[in-house]
Amino acid sequence: MNEEAVQGAIDAALAGHTTINLEIYYWWCTALMIAIHAGFLAYEMGASRSKNALASGVKNILAFAFMIPTFFAFGWWIYMSGYSFPFAADGSIDLLGSWDTTGDYPLAALPWSQNMGPNLQDQASGVFWAAFTLFACTTASIYSGAVIERIKLSAFIITAVLLGSVIWILGAAWGWSPAGWMVLNWGYRDVAAAGVVHTIAGFFALGILIPLGPRIGKYNADGSANDLRGHNMPLTVVGLMMIIIGFFGFLGGCLIYDPAGNWVNIYGVPSNLSAFVFNTLMGMAGGIIGAYFMTRDPFWMMSGALGGIFSVAAGIDLFYPPLGFLVGFAGGCLIPIAAKMIEKMGIDDAVSAVAVHGVCGVWGLLAVGIFCAGYPGVGDIPAISLAGQAKGALVMALLGFVPALIIGYLLRIFGLLRVRNEVELLGLDPAEIPSQAYPEFAIWEEAPAGIEGRPGGRPDYDREPPPPRREPPPPRRDDEYLRERPEGLDRPGNRPPPTRRQ
Amino acid sequence: MNASPVETFDGAAAIFTFAASEGTLKGIFWAMCAVLVAVVVSSIIHEIRVGAKVARRRDPRG
Numbered sequence: 001m002n003e004e005a006v007q008g009a010i011d012a013a014l015a016g017h018t019t020i021n022l023e024i025y026y027w028w029c030t031a032l033m034i035a036i037h038a039g040f041l042a043y044e045m046g047a048s049r050s051k052n053a054l055a056s057g058v059k060n061i062l063a064f065a066f067m068i069p070t071f072f073a074f075g076w077w078i079y080m081s082g083y084s085f086p087f088a089a090d091g092s093i094d095l096l097g098s099w100d101t102t103g104d105y106p107l108a109a110l111p112w113s114q115n116m117g118p119n120l121q122d123q124a125s126g127v128f129w130a131a132f133t134l135f136a137c138t139t140a141s142i143y144s145g146a147v148i149e150r151i152k153l154s155a156f157i158i159t160a161v162l163l164g165s166v167i168w169i170l171g172a173a174w175g176w177s178p179a180g181w182m183v184l185n186w187g188y189r190d191v192a193a194a195g196v197v198h199t200i201a202g203f204f205a206l207g208i209l210i211p212l213g214p215r216i217g218k219y220n221a222d223g224s225a226n227d228l229r230g231h232n233m234p235l236t237v238v239g240l241m242m243i244i245i246g247f248f249g250f251l252g253g254c255l256i257y258d259p260a261g262n263w264v265n266i267y268g269v270p271s272n273l274s275a276f277v278f279n280t281l282m283g284m285a286g287g288i289i290g291a292y293f294m295t296r297d298p299f300w301m302m303s304g305a306l307g308g309i310f311s312v313a314a315g316i317d318l319f320y321p322p323l324g325f326l327v328g329f330a331g332g333c334l335i336p337i338a339a340k341m342i343e344k345m346g347i348d349d350a351v352s353a354v355a356v357h358g359v360c361g362v363w364g365l366l367a368v369g370i371f372c373a374g375y376p377g378v379g380d381i382p383a384i385s386l387a388g389q390a391k392g393a394l395v396m397a398l399l400g401f402v403p404a405l406i407i408g409y410l411l412r413i414f415g416l417l418r419v420r421n422e423v424e425l426l427g428l429d430p431a432e433i434p435s436q437a438y439p440e441f442a443i444w445e446e447a448p449a450g451i452e453g454r455p456g457g458r459p460d461y462d463r464e465p466p467p468p469r470r471e472p473p474p475p476r477r478d479d480e481y482l483r484e485r486p487e488g489l490d491r492p493g494n495r496p497p498p499t500r501r502q
Numbered sequence: 503m504n505a506s507p508v509e510t511f512d513g514a515a516a517i518f519t520f521a522a523s524e525g526t527l528k529g530i531f532w533a534m535c536a537v538l539v540a541v542v543v544s545s546i547i548h549e550i551r552v553g554a555k556v557a558r559r560r561d562p563r564g
Contacts, residue, residue, distance in 0.1 A: 154545040
C-alpha cells in the first residue's frame with residue numbers, strides 16, 4: 001500500500017469517527033435535556049397546592065408528548081425555511097413568498113422527506129432534529145409553570161404547541177441561524193438561546209397570563225396580593241436542581257460539531273465546551289448569590305441559579321468568567337424585583353417564569369451588547385453591537401408576547417382558556433384526574449356529587465370522604481416555643497453556649 | 503406498500519419500514535396529525551363535561 005492509500009484510509013477512518021462522535025454527542029445532549037423536563041415536572045408539582053399537584057404534572061407530560069410529533073410535522077420545517085420571513089429578497093414584506101420552499105434544507109425538513117426517518121446516508125438530521133425538539137419542549141415547560149392551577153389542559157396543549165412548534169422556532173430561524181435576517185442585518189448574537197428560548201417563552205407566558213387572569217384567592221379586594229405557596233417546597237427546589245443538570249445538555253446542544261470535527265457556535269464562529277462551562281458555572285453561582293443577597297429564600301436562590309445561567313447564555317462563549325459571574329449576579333438580583341413588579345401589576349405568575357426567563361433573557365442579550373460589542377462575525381454577519389442586541393431583544397419579546405395575547409383572548413372568548421371557578425375551588429385533581437397525589441390524606445372538602453365513578457382507577461366521587469383522623473393542634477404562642485428552647489440559645493446576640501471547660 | 507422490513511425509497515439510502523411511496527408516507531403522516539387533533543378535541547369535551555358536573559354539585563361551603 002502506497003503512502004497516498006494509507007493517508008486515504010486514515011482520512012476515511014477519521015471521518016467515520018467524526019460522524020459517529022457527532023451522533024453520540026447529540027444523542028447524549030438530548031438524553032440529558034430530558035432532565036429539564038423531569039425537573040420542571042417536580043418543580044411545578046411542588047409549586048402547586050396539593051389539590052392541583054397531579055394536574056400540573058399531567059400538563060407537563062402532555063406538553064412533552066405533543067411537542068415531539070408537532071415539531072416533526074412542522075417545527076423543523078419552519079426552522080429550515082423561515083429564516084427571512086416576512087421579508088422578500090428586496091426587503092419588502094411578503095408573508096407567503098418569503099418562505100424558502102425550494103432549498104435543500106427546507107426540502108429535507110419536510111415530514112415525508114428521506115431525511116426525516118431512518119436513512120443510512122444521513123447521520124445528522126435525526127440527532128439535530130431531536131436536539132431542537134427538546135429545545136422546543138423546554139420552551140413549553142418554561143411557559144407551563146406560570147399558568148398552573150387554573151388553565152384548561154386542552155388550552156395549555158394548544159398554546160404550548162403554538163409556542164414550541166411555531167413561535168420559538170420561527171425566532172430561532174430569525175436569530176439563531178447564520179442565515180437569519182436578524183443575524184445578517186443586526187449582528188444579533190444569542191449563542192445559547194437566551195432570547196430565542198427564554199425571552200420568547202417568558203413573554204409568551206406573560207401574553208397568556210393577561211387573558212387567563214389570577215388564581216382565585218391570589219388578590220384581595222383592595223388589590224393586595226396573597227402568597228399562594230405550593231405544597232412541597234423541597235420537591236420544587238430539587239426540581240430546580242434537576243433543571244440545572246438538564247441545562248448542561250441544552251447548552252452542550254448549542255454547540256455545533258462540524259463535519260471537520262471542529263466546534264463552532266450556531267453562527268459558525270469557533271468556540272468550545274470549555275468556554276461554555278466556565279460561564280455556565282460562574283453565571284449559575286452569580287445567580288444564586290444574587291438571589292440570596294436579595295431574598296435569603298431557597299426558592300429564589302434556585303430560581304436565581306437558572307436566571308444566572310440564562311443571563312450569561314447569549315454570550316456564554318465570550319464572557320471572561322468573573323464577568324459571567326457578575327452578569328449572573330445581576331440576573332439573580334433582578335428576578336425577585338421583576339417578580340414583585342409583575343405581581344403588583346395584577347399578573348399572577350405562579351412560578352415567576354416571566355421574571356426568571358423573560359427578564360433574564362433580555363438582560364443576557366443586552367449584556368452581550370454592552371460587554372462584547374465589536375466582536376466580529378463570520379462571513380456576512382456584522383459585529384456585535386448594543387443596538388443590534390437591543391433590537392433583537394425587543395423582537396424576541398414581541399414575538400413571544402403578541403401571538404400569545406391574541407390566542408389567549410381567542411380561547412377566552414370561546415370559554416376554552418380557564419377552568420370553571422367551581423373546578424378551581426374544588427381542585428383540578430379531584431375534578432379531572434383519575435388518581436390522587438396523596439391518597440392517605442383527605443384533601444377534598446367534599447365529594448363532588450354528580451360525577452360518577454369510572455372503571456380503571458377513577459375515584460368514586462359520590463363516595464363520602466373519610467373524616468379527618470384528628471383535630472389539628474391549636475397553634476402555639478411564641479412564648480411556648482421560647483420556654484422549650486435549650487439553655488444558651490437565647491443568649492444576647494444568639495451566640496452559641498460556651499464550650500465546657502475540661 | 504411493501505411489507506418488507508427494510509425497503510429502499512426512490513433508490514436512495516432512506517429506509518422506511520412498510521412504506522415504499524411518498525403517498526403512503528403522507529397518509530401515515532396525516533393519520534398521526536388526525537390522532538393529535540382528536541385527542542385535543544376529546545380533552546376539550548372532557549373538560550366541558552367535568553366542569554359542568556362540578557358546577558352542578560352543591561356548594562361545599564353551604
